[in-house]
Amino acid sequence: MTSLGSSSSSATEYTVRVPKNTSKKYNIMAFNAGDRVNCSTWTQARMERDMSARRIYGEEETQEGAAGSEFGKKQREEARRKKFGIVTREFKVEDQPWILKVNGKAGKRFKGQKKGGVTENASYYIFTQCPDGAFEAFPVHGWYNFTPLAKHRTLTAEEAEEEWGRRNKVVNHFSIMLQRRFREQERGEDDEDDADKSGKKKKKAGGRGGDLRIHDLEDDLEMSSDNSDSSMGDDGESKTRAKKDTGKGKGKKKKRKSNEEALEDSDDGDYEGLEVDYMSDESSSDEEPEKGKPSKAEEHPKGIDEASESEEESEEEKQNEEEAKEEEEEEEGKKTPVQMEKKKKKDSSGESDSSDDSDIEGETASALFMKKRTPPKRGGGRGSAGSSRTGSRPGTPSIDSASTSSTLRAAASKLEQGKRQTQGPATDSPAAKRLKMEPSTQSPVPSGKSTPQPPSGKSTPSSSDVQLTEEAVRRYLIRKPMTTKDLLKKFQTKRTGLSSEQTVNVLAQILKRLNPERKNVNDKMHFYLTE
């Protein structure tokens, strides 16, 4: 190494060597700058060729002499190929991609694909500086572009196409992966003999997928009946239980998050499709299944903002959810009482009056939840559910809204049960009917049996314009057919002075007494009286 000094510049010279020993082949490992790969942080790395393409090439390698083989098949195939001029590309190990695993099982994974045409027109050399100051140049043998591999599950091409077609309709994006998982579980369970096992598995899987479709924006009700059929049909109970569980789990997460968001007023048309739950407190086990399902129904009334917010949230939460889901399902028994209590506290801060209907729905929903889990905690749960419900209104695919509508449906069905006492565990009956039947299998105690609240809503209405009396309800029903939701809207809690829970109870009782006619309009159950 000689150094030359000159007037305006200082130059140093180094010799360049191109070593002749060819034992090592040098390759370039290129990462995208956006991936922020820092090789110095790697503690351990393993790299191997990705041989998955070999199957495709070696597919004709059936065993010789096995049953089903033909004499001279290989030669014949080869001759045929030559005749048609089919040239199969050889499987070259050199050209196969690399799989790089960094930092063991929990670390990152990369796939390195060979970049073609690198050595065609120009050669690349790696110049390294030796301790003696000279440069050594090594020719680059190949160039591999390494891209990080996703660890989370992704949709296959077909599934992606499907989802793309439904992108305007699907609001809850959690459902997509859940559905897929559920489907996979189902396929896996076909082989299982143990029914219990499969039941439990389904629990875990959730099967929200089928349910979630109920609550697509446009087709909520027709879809809901279809889906409820499919999902509730066979293993209705376990499935719905699972659904409810997962829904609950998610709902809790969402509730927690969404409580920090700004609250929205509900618009007029928002609650059109919802059914009112005026069956207050019979949380018997049969009602459980319904909760899971209707939990999705309540997504429908969300505005666009909510939908977009929920999407954003769902993006973030997806991964968390998948991990947390299993945990949650396991610990749900323990967790829910705790969580309910937390919400209770939140409630006391006075959020409950933000939106009327949501209050009612939330409270009843939570009421039913609570019923199921911890019978003694009914009262507390209700209030908290209300607040959490409202908190979650703004943005999230609210799980509890689903649960409320489940309870609403339960309420509606209880009415029917009052009318006609058809019984029978509904495992075979179609889902829609099943919903109605299920509450019937519960010990139908009239509403308010367990609530500490005033049983008869029709009693003393406080000073307000609209009073929740039998007369009022009768008037409405005579005038025109209405759904339970509509009725609820008429008797808003602010005006009647009753809490939403009370309103629901009272309304339920009134309807029972009145025994109105039913009519199905637009797939919604309307009540009416003719007088």
Add this chain to the structure above:
Amino acid sequence: MSDKADVNLTGVKQSQGVWLVKVPKYLSQQWGKATEKGEVGKISIAKKQGKTEVSFSLSEELTTLGAVGEKDASLQVPREHPFTMHTVGGQTMAVFSQSDTDEISLEGMVVHRAECRPVVNDNYMKLKKLQIKESTKSPRLSQQLERAITTVFKPVANHDFNVLHEKKKKSEGKMVRAERQVVLDMLFSAFEKHQYYNVKDLVDITKQPVTYLKEIMKEIGTYNNKGAHKSTWELKAEYRHYQSAEEEEEMQTA
């Protein structure tokens, strides 16, 4: 051979920075001609008025294109090659090497990219012209011949191959019918190896006349007209037992 290895991370740990240099083909060719020691030239790194300039100069003995004595000898490869340096912006590049024993080791990170450019002068232009001429030549060439070729294809009464074939046939003679049992044995052992056989193949194996063979096959096997194995013979179900050969023998009719 599967290249599966723990990557040796020592190079990267020492945070050795390397340069990735793009070098023209002719230059790499010249470098290939280097002596044992491997010295090909010198790099000079100079700082001129604040800018770093890197330049490579090829050593004297490597400047001649082609061996001495050929017509290319007069042409000289340019000697001076300034490097244009770039930073590695959008890509993080590392260098890994794979040895003959399939050992993979990470050599270092690329800190600079450079392009080796020749100094453009007349000599270089001539060199380039030559290269272009060579590359535009197509590998196939149509050439007109002056005289017709008479040596290879001559009309023949009977081609050699045919003559041999007929001779062979004559010498082998017609196929003789062997004992039924013997033929059956042969057939069963053949069907042990493969499930489906073509008639021609069976004839080949057993060396029996076709009619005789067909007769026997009708007894013990079925003929597939359609399906995957188009016109092939296979053993009947009761004779088939592809798990053990002994049982097949038992199935034989005496």
